[in-house]
Amino acid sequence: MRLTCPYCGPRDHQEFTYRGDATAARPALDNTSVDDHNAYVYDRSNPDGLHRELWNHTSGCRTHMIVERNTVTHDVVSCEPVGPFAEQLK
Amino acid sequence: MANLAEKLSPLHELAMPRSGSDKIILSERLCDSLVQVQAWPDSVGEVEKLINGTRGKRSVMPTGPGRWLIDDPAEGLEDKLRKKIGAELGAVTGLTHARVVVSISGEKATWVLASGIALDFDLSAFPTGTTQVGHHHEIGLTIHRTGENSFDLYVFTSLVRSFWQWIEKASAEPGFSVV
Ligand SMILES: [Zn+2]
Numbered sequence: 001m002r003l004t005c006p007y008c009g010p011r012d013h014q015e016f017t018y019r020g021d022a023t024a025a026r027p028a029l030d031n032t033s034v035d036d037h038n039a040y041v042y043d044r045s046n047p048d049g050l051h052r053e054l055w056n057h058t059s060g061c062r063t064h065m066i067v068e069r070n071t072v073t074h075d076v077v078s079c080e081p082v083g084p085f086a087e088q089l090k
Numbered sequence: 091m092a093n094l095a096e097k098l099s100p101l102h103e104l105a106m107p108r109s110g111s112d113k114i115i116l117s118e119r120l121c122d123s124l125v126q127v128q129a130w131p132d133s134v135g136e137v138e139k140l141i142n143g144t145r146g147k148r149s150v151m152p153t154g155p156g157r158w159l160i161d162d163p164a165e166g167l168e169d170k171l172r173k174k175i176g177a178e179l180g181a182v183t184g185l186t187h188a189r190v191v192v193s194i195s196g197e198k199a200t201w202v203l204a205s206g207i208a209l210d211f212d213l214s215a216f217p218t219g220t221t222q223v224g225h226h227h228e229i230g231l232t233i234h235r236t237g238e239n240s241f242d243l244y245v246f247t248s249l250v251r252s253f254w255q256w257i258e259k260a261s262a263e264p265g266f267s268v269v
Contacts, residue, residue: 085155
């Protein structure tokens with residue numbers, strides 16, 4: 001599998017680190033519901049098909065990105081930069 | 091008594107000069123100044139100007155968004171840049187002792203590198219004078235192409251012995267010299 005880093009271009013997936021499910025939204029800091037925080041940490045939908053994931057180009061420019069990927073075919077649909085430099089990389 | 095100010099190479103006996111084939115020429119170099127500068131997102135242009143404004147015959151290698159690795163053949167660049175680039179503009183990090191430069195040149199140089207590093211070494215994808223950041227078996231590498239058949243590889247000091255052993259093995263088939 002190859003991922004296209006928004007800064008470096010197409011690279012082997014071994015250069016990247018998986019950083020988790022990009023669809024999970026962290027509860028607000030003033031949200032004191034244990035269930036909400038438990039769900040954020042543990043509950044995953046594990047879809048077959050399109051999924052959004054956070055990846056970091058660890059062995060490259062260290063940019064974080066959201067990869068939209070098909071978990072069945074490994075087709076990569078998009079790699080969008082996130083983080084403080086995201087606007088400049090788009 | 092050893093001169094404590096003298097720089098010692100971690101490669102030591104591994105990279106002793108020896109003659110062999112000229113298809114691959116390997117050599118090591120310790121930097122006089124190697125500095126990383128990371129600009130904040132809103133100061134990239136300003137920091138770039140300040141880096142280019144310091145005089146000297148140096149390589150300025152882009153290694154990430156708003157980030158450069160600067161190799162200067164004179165000591166003291168870290169202090170010079172730190173004076174110009176304060177914390178409001180970015181972060182200046184001295185890496186002079188943190189990397190060893192392994193240089194490889196010769197007609198088989200790209201062939202050797204491509205055998206272990208998953209990068210496109212074709213000139214159209216990796217032109218002379220440009221930099222790519224990648225790795226070889228988890229050893230991070232900043233690779234600066236200094237010519238069609240020559241590269242400087244900035245390798246973590248603590249891992250450079252292992253990397254050198256690989257590059258010698260990979261160069262054995264065409265044959266190599268160490269200078
Ligand atoms: Zn990258």
